[in-house]
Amino acid sequence: MKGLFFRTIIAALGFASLYTISERSARADDWGCQVILCISNPGGATQYAECRPPIEKLWDWLAKGHSFPACTGVGFQSSRPRYEPYYCNAGYRLSSGYGPRGSDATCISTSPQSVSDSFCQRDRDSGGEISGSVMSPRWQKENGRYQCMAYTVARPLVREKPRYVDVTIDGVGKQRVWF
Numbered sequence: 001m002k003g004l005f006f007r008t009i010i011a012a013l014g015f016a017s018l019y020t021i022s023e024r025s026a027r028a029d030d031w032g033c034q035v036i037l038c039i040s041n042p043g044g045a046t047q048y049a050e051c052r053p054p055i056e057k058l059w060d061w062l063a064k065g066h067s068f069p070a071c072t073g074v075g076f077q078s079s080r081p082r083y084e085p086y087y088c089n090a091g092y093r094l095s096s097g098y099g100p101r102g103s104d105a106t107c108i109s110t111s112p113q114s115v116s117d118s119f120c121q122r123d124r125d126s127g128g129e130i131s132g133s134v135m136s137p138r139w140q141k142e143n144g145r146y147q148c149m150a151y152t153v154a155r156p157l158v159r160e161k162p163r164y165v166d167v168t169i170d171g172v173g174k175q176r177v178w179f
Helices: 002-027 031-037 051-065
Strands: 076-077 094-097 102-109 132-142 145-154 165-169 173-178
Touching: 031 051, 031 165, 051 165
Parallel strands: none
Antiparallel strands: 076 165, 094 102, 102 145, 132 145, 165 173
C-alpha cells in the first residue's frame, strides 16, 4: 500500500513538472521568446497587436545599445546593432565617400542612362569623375545612333528607422529588423 502511494505521488509530480515546462515554452512568457515569435512572422514583426508592445520594447532596448534579448530553447543568432541612415531607390546603389563637406553619400544608377548631349561634349568629359548629376558620360551607339549615356547621380533617401540588427532563426531564415 505504501509503495502504491509513493508511486502515485512521484507520477503526479512528474506530470505536473512536464505540464509547467510545456505550458511555459508554448506560451512564450519570456520577453526574448515573444520577440523571436514576432520577428519570425512573415507578415512583419508588428502585424499583430500582441506583438507591438514587445517589439517596441525591443526597439527602445536596442537603441540604448543593449544586446538582443535571449530566448532559451530556440536556435537563433543576432548581430550587434548597426546604423544605416541612407538608402536608394531600385536601380541605384548607395555610394559613400568624403567630399568638401565631410562624409558624403550618393545614389548612383546601376546601369548607364540616356542623358543630355551637353554632358558628352569633348571639353566637358569628366574622365570618370562625378560632374553634377551624372558620372562617366560617354557616347554609345544605341539602336543605330549615338547617344550620350552616363551613370546618373541622385540624393539618397533617409530612413525613418536607421538602426537594425540581423537575426537568424533556425528553420525560418535570416531577417533584418529595423528600429
